[in-house]
Amino acid sequence: MRTPVNDLVGIKYPIFQGGMAWVATGELAAAVSKAGGLGIIGAGNAPADVVREEIKKVKSLTSNPFGVNVYYMSPFVDEVIQVVAEEKVPVVTTGAGNPGKHLPLLKENGCLVFPVVASVALAKRLERQGVDGLIAEGTECGGHVGELTTMVLVPQIVDAVDIPVIAAGGICDGRGVAAALSLGAVGVQVGTRFIACDECQCSPEYKKAILRAKERDAVVSGPKGHKVRSLKNKLTKQYEKLARNNASFEEMEKLGEGALRRAVKEGDIDNGSVMAGQVAAMITEIKPAKDIIEEMMQEAEEVISRLNSFK
């Protein structure tokens, strides 16, 4: 399946892997890129030298295009952008902020820029600023959430801009790919599905928590403006309790400190933040990135053929 994004980015399949902080290391990104998708390193709050090491890891494992997701609430955002530009990373995705001030440097260094957006207003502003494409992320996604669903957000952004739109949030199989293309997207971003993947370096406990998740387990909690979707556990219950008691923003923020690292690295899935999208309930098996991608594309093609037979 070829869409305009395959040629723009130089990938076999129109699938971006979500740039998940702590989870999306060089190993995962390289496996996805090797398999024909776009693997993406999640820079999260990591310092620039750590991000450079992950970039070097990907470059040593594959010559295919890959990306780095830059998290705009990181204290190291300027240094990370500098490294990404120096390393001429083929694709830069951004989250939780506006990358406008960094666009000239990134463009000078040949980086394609695809910001993640959750609103039509920001999508239009970023198109005017000259980004190459957008990732429209619906509230079904894991981690930081916006308000609109993928079903409602994607077509509105597609109608509002003239640059390629990638759909994200709630996509883990070929049905989701076909649905995203029906909404006018030219590709998909898939996060949670790639956590339950052989090459993902996160703790086995995190992967197992995803396999066990049921349809209402991926809940939204956390401080106002910083709410994230994660699997229900002791931490999310504590957040809910603090919210009921009108706890201060600072108290809520404190509870979240280091929580993602605890779940991903230490396997503490009770007190850590097990960020995952609503699709967690649809994931039942850990497999190689290549199988995930090939099965997803095969199923999407079958769905599209079935739809064509309805004429």
Ligand code: TUI
């Ligand atoms: O960023 C995400 N997802 C995330 S961030 C996160 S939390 C984290 N914790 C520890 C280390 C690193 C990260 C977990 N998941 N998604 C992309 C996204 N960005 N969705 C919505 C936005 C967004 C929101 C506001 C983009 C821009 C924006 O404001 C822009 C402006 O106008 O300033």
